[in-house]
Amino acid sequence: MNHHGAAAVEVFHSYLLSAAEEMRRTLIRTAFNPVVYEVLDFGISIYNEDLDLIAEAPGLTFFLGANDYAIRKGVEHAGAEHMEPGDIFLLNYPYWSSAHVNDVTLFAPIFAPQGERPFAYTCIRAHWMDLGAKDAGYVLDSTDMHQEGLIFPAVKILRRGVMNEDLVEMIRFNSRMPELVLGDLNAQIAATRTGERRLVQLVERFGRNAFRAFCSRIQDHEERMVRGALKDLPHGCWRAEDFLDDDGISDDPIRMVATVSIDDERFSVDFGESQQAVRGPVNIPYGLTQTMCKVVLKSLTTPHTPSNGGLARLLRVIAPPGNLFHAVYPAPTFTLWSAIAGFELIYKALAQGMPERLTASSGGDVPGFMAIGIHKETGKLYAVSNNDPVGWGAMRDHDGCNATNHLPEALVRNTPVEVLEMKTSMQVESVELRTDSGGAGKHRGGLGQRRDLRFTGDAELISVMKKSKTRPWALAGGSEPEPNAMVLFPDTSAERRVGTARTSVGLDDRASNRTAGGGGYGDPMMRDPQDVLEDVLDGYVSAKAARDVYGVVISDENIDWEQTEALRSAS
Numbered sequence: 322m323n324h325h326g327a328a329a330v331e332v333f334h335s336y337l338l339s340a341a342e343e344m345r346r347t348l349i350r351t352a353f354n355p356v357v358y359e360v361l362d363f364g365i366s367i368y369n370e371d372l373d374l375i376a377e378a379p380g381l382t383f384f385l386g387a388n389d390y391a392i393r394k395g396v397e398h399a400g401a402e403h404m405e406p407g408d409i410f411l412l413n414y415p416y417w418s419s420a421h422v423n424d425v426t427l428f429a430p431i432f433a434p435q436g437e438r439p440f441a442y443t444c445i446r447a448h449w450m451d452l453g454a455k456d457a458g459y460v461l462d463s464t465d466m467h468q469e470g471l472i473f474p475a476v477k478i479l480r481r482g483v484m485n486e487d488l489v490e491m492i493r494f495n496s497r498m499p500e501l502v503l504g505d506l507n508a509q510i511a512a513t514r515t516g517e518r519r520l521v522q523l524v525e526r527f528g529r530n531a532f533r534a535f536c537s538r539i540q541d542h543e544e545r546m547v548r549g550a551l552k553d554l555p556h557g558c559w560r561a562e563d564f565l566d567d568d569g570i571s572d573d574p575i576r577m578v579a580t581v582s583i584d585d586e587r588f589s590v591d592f593g594e595s596q597q598a599v600r601g602p603v604n605i606p607y608g609l610t611q612t613m614c615k616v617v618l619k620s621l622t623t624p625h626t627p628s629n630g631g632l633a634r635l636l637r638v639i640a641p642p643g644n645l646f647h648a649v650y651p652a653p654t655f656t657l658w659s660a661i662a663g664f665e666l667i668y669k670a671l672a673q674g675m676p677e678r679l680t681a682s683s684g685g686d687v688p689g690f691m692a693i694g695i696h697k698e699t700g701k702l703y704a705v706s707n708n709d710p711v712g713w714g715a716m717r718d719h720d721g722c723n724a725t726n727h728l729p730e731a732l733v734r735n736t737p738v739e740v741l742e743m744k745t746s747m748q749v750e751s752v753e754l755r756t757d758s759g760g761a762g763k764h765r766g767g768l769g770q771r772r773d774l775r776f777t778g779d780a781e782l783i784s785v786m787k788k789s790k791t792r793p794w795a796l797a798g799g800s801e802p803e804p805n806a807m808v809l810f811p812d813t814s815a816e817r818r819v820g821t822a823r824t825s826v827g828l829d830d831r832a833s834n835r836t837a838g839g840g841g842y843g844d845p846m847m848r849d850p851q852d853v854l855e856d857v858l859d860g861y862v863s864a865k866a867a868r869d870v871y872g873v874v875i876s877d878e879n880i881d882w883e884q885t886e887a888l889r890s891a892s
Contacts, residue, residue, distance in 0.1 A: 333527060333535040337376040338627055340519035341367055345378035348445065348512040353504030355740050356448050356706055361733040362424075363447040367516060368392055369536040370440050373630035383660070383729035385628055386615040388444040390608025391418045391426050395475040396442070404430040404439060407482030409513055411473040415466065415654045418446070419608025422470040422655065425449050427478070427509045431517050433524045440529055443516040445509045449502050450704050453495035454655070458693045458704045459783050461821055462569045463602045463653040471495045479510065497702055543623065543631025550622035551585060551635065554675065558582040561670035562594075565659050566790045566820045568601025574790065575599055577645065577663055581670040588621075590614045590667060591639040592646040599645065602653035603787065605660050610646040611638045613664045616729060617671075621678075656821065658787040661687055664729050669794055677717050681760065681840030682793035684711025684769055686786050687727045688805045688836045692745040694780035705745045707736040712759050712767030712838030715799060721767030721839035723754055723861075746778035755835060757863050761870045762799030762841025763848050768861055769802070769836035773811075776826045782809075784834070789820030792837075799841025800870070808833040845871050846892050850880050 344365050352358040364384025367376040372393050374386060394417035399410055412418050412426040420426075426446040430439035452470035454460045463469050471492070478485050492506070493499040524532045558580065565575040578594035598604045611633075618636055619628060640646035646663065648654050665682055672679045691706035708730060713721035726733060738749045750773040760766035776782075784807035792801035806818040811833045826832070853873040856862035867873045872892055874884040 330535050330538050333523070334539050336519070336523050337367060340516055340523065341365055341376045341378035343519060344443065344445065344512040344516040345380065347515045348447065348508050351508035351511050352447070353501045353508065354448070354450055355736055355744070356450070357505060357508070359734060359736055359740060360708070363445065364388055365512070366392070366444045367520070368442040368444065369533065370438065372396060372442065373536065373540060374633075375536045375539060375629055377628050379732050381730060382616060382732045383612065383664070384446065385612065385619060386633065387419050387609065387612040388426065388446060389630070389633065390611060391446070392428055392442055392444050395426070395428050398475040401430065401439060405481050406432040407479060408477055409479040409510060410475050411478040411488070412475045413452070414472055414474045415606050416648060416650060417474070417608070419606050419612060420446060421657055422454065422466070422472065423449050423452060425452075425473070427513055429513045429517060431520045433521065433529055436529070440524055440532060441520050443513050443520070445512055447505060447509055449505055451497045451502060452492070453497070456823070457497055457702065458691045458706075458781070459785055460602060460655040461783070461785070461823055463655050464570065464600055465651040465653055467651065469602065469653060469655045478506070498704065540629050540631035543626070543629050544634050546626065547618070547622045547632055547635050548585070551583060551588060554583055554621060556584050557674050559670040559673040561666055561673070563662060563666050563669065564791050565603060565662055566787050568599040568603045569656060569821055570601040575603065575645065575659070577659070577666055579663070579666045579670050581667055586635065587637055588614070588618045588635055589637040589639070592644060592663070593639055593641055595645045597643055597645065598648055598652045602655035603657060603659040604648035604652040604654050605646050605657050605663065606654055607640055607647040609657065609660050610640050610663070611636070613660055614638050614667065616664065617667045656785060656787070658686065658785060661727060661729060662788050672796060676796055680716045680721060681714030681766060681796040681799055681842050683713045683721070683727055683839050684805060684837030685793045686711065686788035686805050686837070687730055688807070688834055689785045690807065690834055691783040691785070692747050692780050693783065694746055694778065696744070697746065697778055703744055705736065705741060707741060709735060709772055709834050709836050710770055711805070711836045712769045712802070714793070714796070714839035715760065715762050715764035715766045715842035717797075717842060718764070720765045721759065723759075723768040724770040724836070725767065746776050746780045748775045748777055749773070750775050750831075754861070755838070756860055757866045758802055759838035759861065760793065760795050760800045760802040760841035761845040761866070762795065763843025763845065764799075764841065765848070765856065765861070766793070766795075766799070766802055766839030766841045769805070769838040772834045774832045774834070776828065776830045779825070779827050782824045782826050782832055784819055784822050786820040788837075789818075793840045795840035796842045798844045800845060801840055802838040805837045806835050808835060846889055850885055854880050
């Protein structure tokens with residue numbers, strides 16, 4: 322084969338992507354934990370010997386390039402000179418791994434036959450259900466890292482292909498759910514080995530020199546594409562601020578500020594004006610902050626091509642150590658939903674310079690919940706989570722999507738009802754779109770969702786939301802919808818709305834997860850009355866809102882044009 326032409330590079334790149342996809346399939350098929358095999362809460366990456374990203378497989382969108390920081394910190398700590406064929410390393414130290422403690426990263430050096438140094442690395446992160454944190458499930462109120470679980474600073478879980486049984490026993494005795502956790506560990510090991518086999522085949526076919534050269538050409542091509550796209554974007558500097566609900570310890574809102582600038586050579590994001598790290602576990606590791614910015618940059622420049630290290634060459638991220646967006650030891654990081662709000666904050670800044678290219682805010686969060694308890698049939702502890710969808714924001718020329726996973730989780734799935742009901746004491750009574758939940762506008766924000774739950778036994782319900790007190794932002798005079806909420810014990814004297822909370826529930830207790838719609842775009846009075854009628858007929862908008870908000874009077878499933886014109890003229 323000609324190892325120098327463009328066709329050869331394309332063939333090589335396809336092999337790389339196929340290797341990453343095989344790793345993905347292996348992980349999904351062998352994982353024990355529904356959040357891995359159903360929700361797809363994982364990230365899979367392949368790196369060259371210089372630790373530059375050369376291929377990824379789709380998982381959690383927010384994990385695009387997320388392993389980049391982790392692999393560099395892990396190899397720096399372990400030392401490439403101490404690595405041998407068959408080694409696999411375990412890393413979840415949050416300030417290095419770019420995630421909370423339960424997102425556990427395995428990485429492995431890949432050696433060619435008779436090779437003395439790694440020619441590539443594979444890296445897989447996936448969510449483990451329990452590593453001995455002070456609370457089962459999610460930790461909502463930790464005040465330092467050591468309350469959040471067992472920590473691994475890039476240690477060998479396999480040495481020359483042999484499992485470190487002492488480390489395995491440490492995991493087993495420090496987890497409330499060892500079968501699930503060790504099952505997922507073995508699934509990640511199996512996926513790592515799949516990637517190793519494919520990469521060795523690839524270097525045997527092309528040769529090590531061609532492998533290295535092709536990796537460089539793939540990244541150079543991505544850099545050229547990103548650079549060209551940056552030239553076509555509006556240039557300037559824009560600033561936005563927003564507030565996170567709280568840190569889980571106090572009720573004080575947390576101020577976030579992002580300043581974004583674009584020129585021909587650089588996409589820069591500066592979080593320096595944001596609050597310093599707070600006492601509760603919403604602080605963000607710097608690697609995750611970089612990842613937030615990579616996802617935004619990718620979406621603006623090269624959204625239709627696979628990601629690699631060429632993207633990051635044109636990115637600059639500023640977050641001083643000790644800042645909310647650059648957590649340092651021993652700051653807690655477990656409920657880092659703040660990154661979701663921070664991600665949308667970048668778009669809020671950009672929307673000032675390119676409102677015609679961007680949507681208004683989505684529902685602004687990943688309204689997640691988890692049930693924890695003892696299964697009545699197995700007698701074992703369960704902890705099963707689910708993330709519900711939100712409405713997406715409207716744009717200059719169209720409405721927002723209804724009830725769709727938040728942008729950084731756009732590739733993942735929610736947990737099927739059958740899994741929730743089989744593995745927990747929850748029953749899902751209803752799932753429906755929320756009438757009037759989308760922000761009004763010339764173009765309407767997408768609708769949020771309502772999921773009503775009933776419990777068939779004792780359990781703990783954990784709700785994790787960090788955007789339940791401030792509304793999603795709108796554009797060009799659109800309306801801001803109501804924020805997210807978990808309603809506990811609805812229609813009883815104990816009813817209350819919460820964002821993040823841990824609550825004991827019992828037989829026949831109920832809860833209702835109500836997610837926000839997206840922000841509207843433009844003056845609602847400018848919306849085509851025929852579109853308003855369609856919304857009313859579909860149940861998206863109530864007849865009352867059609868009249869009061871849009872100035873459209875609906876009578877007998879038709880528009881009363883005379884009253885509509887009178888209302889709109891008077892507005």
